[in-house]
Structures are given as structure tokens and as C-alpha cells.
Amino acid sequence: MSNVTVKICGITNYEDASIAVGLGAGALGFIFADSPRQITPQKARDIIRAMPPFVKTVGVFVDEGTAAIKEMIHYCGLDLVQLHGDEPPDLCAELMPHTIKALRIKDESSLRASRIYHGRVRALLLDAYSKDKAGGTGKTFDWQLAIKFKKLGTPIILAGGLGPSNIDGAISAVRPYAVDVNSGVEERPGKKSHTLMKDLMEKVRRIR
Numbered sequence: 001m002s003n004v005t006v007k008i009c010g011i012t013n014y015e016d017a018s019i020a021v022g023l024g025a026g027a028l029g030f031i032f033a034d035s036p037r038q039i040t041p042q043k044a045r046d047i048i049r050a051m052p053p054f055v056k057t058v059g060v061f062v063d064e065g066t067a068a069i070k071e072m073i074h075y076c077g078l079d080l081v082q083l084h085g086d087e088p089p090d091l092c093a094e095l096m097p098h099t100i101k102a103l104r105i106k107d108e109s110s111l112r113a114s115r116i117y118h119g120r121v122r123a124l125l126l127d128a129y130s131k132d133k134a135g136g137t138g139k140t141f142d143w144q145l146a147i148k149f150k151k152l153g154t155p156i157i158l159a160g161g162l163g164p165s166n167i168d169g170a171i172s173a174v175r176p177y178a179v180d181v182n183s184g185v186e187e188r189p190g191k192k193s194h195t196l197m198k199d200l201m202e203k204v205r206r207i208r
Contacts (some may be wrong), residue, residue: 004171005178006204007058007157008185008197010037016192017047021055023201028055029082029180032072033062036189037182045076058082058100066094073098082125093120100125100157105141111148118154125180128160140166146174164199171207179204 008020009029017028028051030044031037048057059078061069063085072078081095084102092099101117102125103110114124126146128139140161150156155177162170163184171179183189185196 004176004204004207006201007056007178007180008192009058009060009159009180009182010035010186010190011047011192012037012039012043012190014047014050016194017051019194020192020197021051023197024205025197025201026056027058027080027178029058029060029182030076030078031060033060033064033084035060041072041075048077056080060084063087066091069095080122084127089116089120092117096120097122102127102159104128105145105160108145108148111145111152114149115152118152121154123155123157123177124149125157125159127180140170143170143173146176150174150176164196164203167200168203168207171204 005026007027007029008025011017011028011030020028030039056079057077058080059072059076060082069081073081080100081098082100082102083092092101099121100123101121103114105126105128117124126149128141146156146158157178157180158170158174158176159180161184162179162181181200185192185200187193
């Protein structure tokens, strides 16, 4: 059985959150930035308070100020924050120990640019590059680049177009610390498919 943690991101309602946790997801993501999956702080707080202990809760932000993020951590009860904008290393360090920095992976230059975050974040989330979107593209990228990122020593969270059809291949190839799944287990933006989440988690459990 794989020991990779699965984060289900883009949670907007209690039912999806509860089903995800019941299926074995170790983390839930709540998007506070502009997105079809955006959730209000009040609703996120209500869902988080209804979750069992030991499930990590992650707030997703894009170029938000540290004061506003810290307020959201306290108000909602977030365990971690996932930064998807152009946040500098100093801002990431100021939010430690809560910080995950998302990077949009284009080519080898993305690997070189990431070095400034090492030691200032808990993990790097690797997503597919898009000039128009900060995340949630639903596209994969070259997983060989993710393997190279692993060698730098910071825990890697693999994202980008993951779902039941490719999750086993992604984990087997990269062996990341965790995977982040969003559109690959949706009926529509903001509404998860319980069938797809079940299929995904069953495949993860079968990976050796």
C-alpha cells in the first residue's frame, strides 16, 4: 500500500469533505482566491470544525498579504497555507511553519528558480505551467522534472491533471510525499464526484 498522502483540493461543501476523509484523504484544500471553487471563510470554518482530528486543512491563496493570511489561519483553523502566486521567499518564511509554495513547472528553468524557497517552506507543490492561471489547469507536466525537484531535498507535492486514470502512474514514477487532486475527481467545478474519489483512493491503496 502506498504511503503517499492524498490531498483533495477545491472543497466547497461538507458532504464532499466528509466523503473524501472517509475514503482516506489525509488533507483537504479550501480555495480562498478567485476561482470557480472559491469558498467563503465562514463556510470553510464550518466544514473544518466538523472534520475529525488529524486531517490537515489547507487554505489556498494567490498574492495575498501576510496579515490577511494569518487572520484566515486563525479564523478558519487552517493547518497549512498553499501559496499559488508570486509570493517572495521572505513572505513564505514569515508564514512558517504553515507554508507550502506552489510552483508552475515549465522546464528546467523552473527548477533553478525554485532554489530560493528551500528552507523557507514546508513543501513545494508542483503544478503545470499556464500563463493564464495560477493553478487548477487540469493539465499534467513532465514528471521527470518532478523527480529532479526531489533531489533538492524539500518535500514534493505532485499536482496537475491528476485523477483515477493516471494517479498510479504518477505516484509510481515520482514517489512524491503527497499528491494534490482537484478537477480530476469532479462532476463540475466545486462539486466532487464521490465515485471518482473512491476510484482514485482505491488505486492509491494498491500502489506498492
